[in-house]
Amino acid sequence: MDDLERLRGALPSYDVGExxxxxxxxxxxxxxxxxxxxxxxxxxxPLGMTRDPGVRQRFEREAKTLASLDHPHVVRxxxxxxxxxxxxxxxxxxxxxxxxxxMRLARLSxxxxxxxxxxxxxxxxxxxxxxxxxxxIKPENIMFTRDGWLKITDFGIATVLGDxxxxxxxxxxxxxxxAYMAPEQLDESQPVTSASDVWASGAVYYxxxxxxxxxxxxxxxxxxxxxxxxxxxxxxxxxxxxxPTEVAEAAMRAIARDPADRWTSAGEFAEELERRGSGLWGAxxxxxxxxxxxxxxxxxxxxATGALTSAAPAxxxxxxxxxxxxxxxxxxxxxxPAAAATAVVLIAGGVALLAKGDDExxxxxxxxxxxxxxxxxxxxxxxxxxxxxxxxxxDIPSHFGKGVPAVIGFSGDPLTSDVWSAxxxxxxxxxxxxxxxxxxPPTGYAYIQRLVGQGAGNDADADGTLRILKDPRLMRAYxxxxxxLLTQLGSLxxxxxLVVESSVASNIAAAYPDAxxxxxxVGSSGVPDLDxxxxxxxxxxxxxxxxRDQLAPQVQLGMDVESWGYGDFLIPVRPTVQDIDGWxxxxxRFYASLGTKYDFLDDTVSxxxxxxxxxxxEQMPTxxxxxxxxxxxxxxxxxxxxxxxxxxxxxxxxxxxxxxxxPYHYQDGYVEWLLGxxxxxxxxxxxxxxxxGIVFGTAGDPAAETCxxxxxxxxxxxxxxxxxxxxxxxxxxxxxxxxxxxxxxxGGMPL
Numbered sequence: 001m002d003d004l005e006r007l008r009g010a011l012p013s014y015d016v017g018e019x020x021x022x023x024x025x026x027x028x029x030x031x032x033x034x035x036x037x038x039x040x041x042x043x044x045x046p047l048g049m050t051r052d053p054g055v056r057q058r059f060e061r062e063a064k065t066l067a068s069l070d071h072p073h074v075v076r077x078x079x080x081x082x083x084x085x086x087x088x089x090x091x092x093x094x095x096x097x098x099x100x101x102x103m104r105l106a107r108l109s110x111x112x113x114x115x116x117x118x119x120x121x122x123x124x125x126x127x128x129x130x131x132x133x134x135x136x137i138k139p140e141n142i143m144f145t146r147d148g149w150l151k152i153t154d155f156g157i158a159t160v161l162g163d164x165x166x167x168x169x170x171x172x173x174x175x176x177x178x179a180y181m182a183p184e185q186l187d188e189s190q191p192v193t194s195a196s197d198v199w200a201s202g203a204v205y206y207x208x209x210x211x212x213x214x215x216x217x218x219x220x221x222x223x224x225x226x227x228x229x230x231x232x233x234x235x236x237x238x239x240x241x242x243x244p245t246e247v248a249e250a251a252m253r254a255i256a257r258d259p260a261d262r263w264t265s266a267g268e269f270a271e272e273l274e275r276r277g278s279g280l281w282g283a284x285x286x287x288x289x290x291x292x293x294x295x296x297x298x299x300x301x302x303x304a305t306g307a308l309t310s311a312a313p314a315x316x317x318x319x320x321x322x323x324x325x326x327x328x329x330x331x332x333x334x335x336x337p338a339a340a341a342t343a344v345v346l347i348a349g350g351v352a353l354l355a356k357g358d359d360e361x362x363x364x365x366x367x368x369x370x371x372x373x374x375x376x377x378x379x380x381x382x383x384x385x386x387x388x389x390x391x392x393x394x395d396i397p398s399h400f401g402k403g404v405p406a407v408i409g410f411s412g413d414p415l416t417s418d419v420w421s422a423x424x425x426x427x428x429x430x431x432x433x434x435x436x437x438x439x440x441p442p443t444g445y446a447y448i449q450r451l452v453g454q455g456a457g458n459d460a461d462a463d464g465t466l467r468i469l470k471d472p473r474l475m476r477a478y479x480x481x482x483x484x485l486l487t488q489l490g491s492l493x494x495x496x497x498l499v500v501e502s503s504v505a506s507n508i509a510a511a512y513p514d515a516x517x518x519x520x521x522v523g524s525s526g527v528p529d530l531d532x533x534x535x536x537x538x539x540x541x542x543x544x545x546x547x548r549d550q551l552a553p554q555v556q557l558g559m560d561v562e563s564w565g566y567g568d569f570l571i572p573v574r575p576t577v578q579d580i581d582g583w584x585x586x587x588x589r590f591y592a593s594l595g596t597k598y599d600f601l602d603d604t605v606s607x608x609x610x611x612x613x614x615x616x617x618e619q620m621p622t623x624x625x626x627x628x629x630x631x632x633x634x635x636x637x638x639x640x641x642x643x644x645x646x647x648x649x650x651x652x653x654x655x656x657x658x659x660x661x662x663p664y665h666y667q668d669g670y671v672e673w674l675l676g677x678x679x680x681x682x683x684x685x686x687x688x689x690x691x692x693g694i695v696f697g698t699a700g701d702p703a704a705e706t707c708x709x710x711x712x713x714x715x716x717x718x719x720x721x722x723x724x725x726x727x728x729x730x731x732x733x734x735x736x737x738x739x740x741x742x743x744x745x746x747g748g749m750p751l
Contacts, residue, residue, distance in 0.1 A: 443497040
């Protein structure tokens with residue numbers, strides 16, 4: 001019987017798969033629990049070693065050690081099995097690779113390296129507070145989940161503090177990896193404490209920053225090890241002068257030869273790195289990297305060597321650090337019935353929403369784009385549209401051409417409304433049909449979740465939204481309302497796009513990188529159609545998809561994405577490319593945790609803050625700003641495998657100098673950049689990155705963003721003497737109108 005057959009016999013509840021890796025203390029095999037469907041990693045002692053009682057004892061100790069740890073940055077242990085000659089440890093499966101893999105692929109920036117170090121240190125702090133040493137911290141023992149959570153693995157050679165008399169050794173050698181072993185691990189006269197793990201983590205941090213280990217390799221292993229007993233490590237900034245001094249000093253203190261000169265604990269090291277990072281990169285620097293971090297409160301006392309003095313310290317619960325900026329208010333309060341408005345965009349998502357010509361009905365012809373990111377039935381051209389107030393809806397065809405759909409804001413508090421309403425007391429389906437009769441295909445925004453139980457004219461902030469999601473009474477009303485909405489939309493003859501709940505997903509992503517960790521009443525709501533769905537925000541998203549499939553299969557669902565939910569606004573913050581990489585990584589984690597797919601993404605470029613800066617020039621995007629926006633679009637499109645619509649794109653321009661940076665007339669350059677060149681080279685780059693539609697402007701808050709209308713009702717949009725009066729459909733002097741008409745008259749850009 002081969003080893004895998006023995007393993008399968010010992011684990012009848014698991015499907016045993018391929019070997020994932022081999023190490024000094026065992027083989028790691030992929031597995032899946034048959035009933036739970038949970039993917040696991042099975043660490044198995046080589047069968048030839050299991051006859052040694054000492055080896056089995058060490059492996060059993062590893063299981064008990066890991067089982068005693070419960071922290072987001074420590075690998076989870078589900079079970080330990082010992083049967084005949086099989087000793088197996090059942091752990092969570094980590095599919096995101098190791099830190100060593102990342103270090104080999106590319107040099108990490110100081111900001112990213114510091115964020116990863118902070119996460120690892122909080123995991124170590126938790127272990128130390130449980131009286132557990134690791135003793136073998138190295139890049140290969142720091143791994144990642146699919147969603148990007150850092151996990152410390154392989155406590156197989158850890159010892160329990162207070163039990164140092166029994167030093168686990170193998171064939172007479174000290175356990176550990178030479179490049180990351182603290183000096184005291186090489187000297188049996190010195191105690192090994194939590195300070196030794198601080199040294200090892202500092203050595204890993206040093207290598208992330210400098211690209212090499214603290215001690216240069218010598219001719220022999222013995223010489224390499226002896227060097228750290230007698231010599232100080234190489235100054236980090238000698239290897240890389242570009243590493244910030246504050247960061248380099250923190251790393252060098254961690255790898256001081258004398259334990260008394262190091263940080264007193266992993267927790268202190270983490271707190272100091274976080275403080276220094278805030279001074280270097282701003283208060284939200286951790287969030288900007290996209291690295292999720294769960295803090296562990298530091299233990300009350302530690303001695304000068306870093307060893308905990310409390311025999312049984314209390315466990316501090318980890319606090320999640322959101323990999324995003326503090327949450328903000330809604331950009332779409334205008335969808336509340338008391339201030340409801342209808343806008344117009346050209347992001348047709350159903351097969352009937354593309355204008356083919358003056359004499360043809362608005363139907364799509366291709367059934368999807370060549371790049372595969374547009375949903376089935378999406379028009380075969382990149383769609384461009386504008387935002388207009390509701391009273392100008394009838395003017396859409398004359399100003400911008402046929403086939404440009406109207407956005408219907410589906411909003412209302414189901415507990416205070418007699419019927420589900422799109423504003424103005426009309427049922428949603430009524431406004432949709434009126435738009436269709438007027439030759440204006442509709443698309444919609446659902447804005448209900450933040451309104452349930454709030455009463456007319458109010459909506460909940462981010463914390464209030466979380467409270468609503470947990471309230472059984474409010475959520476039952478919400479789901480019944482969504483069923484009514486989708487039933488109405490399902491009765492229409494034409495398809496419609498529906499962007500789901502403005503600001504809700506982004507608010508949650510700003511605080512929780514994993515939607516399965518956010519409580520939401522779904523399966524327990526008492527709505528039979530939702531039975532079996534988890535009571536989490538992931539289940540909330542799955543409920544939308546399930547109800548759509550049952551009641552309105554022709555509806556295309558869009559996820560509302562706002563970049564500040566993953567970092568900040570692209571302009572005027574002007575992040576680095578590394579920042580955007582971090583934002584994309586956070587979006588990818590959050591999107592993957594939803595457990596289902598949206599048909600497209602609707603990304604907010606800016607909103608009310610866009611025109612409210614002290615320095616109006618801060619709102620003038622530069623070519624580098626567009627490069628960053630392009631990177632963001634490509635990143636989220638790739639992460640979700642879906643096309644992206646840019647929403648709330650500012651409409652001011654500098655071609656006609658029709659804006660003067662006063663309310664209603666703010667300055668920006670988006671229209672010129674995207675539509676102003678003859679061959680649309682910039683627009684083509686966005687199309688190739690995954691863009692399938694653009695919405696210029698918003699009717700919701702024209703005073704803050706500019707609006708394609710005479711929003712100020714002042715009759716002009718130019719400074720005195722410029723000679724261009726406001727067009728009734730365009731508050732930038734007509735430039736946007738001209739460019740949209742030129743684009744449409746040219747047949748649009750194929751997807």
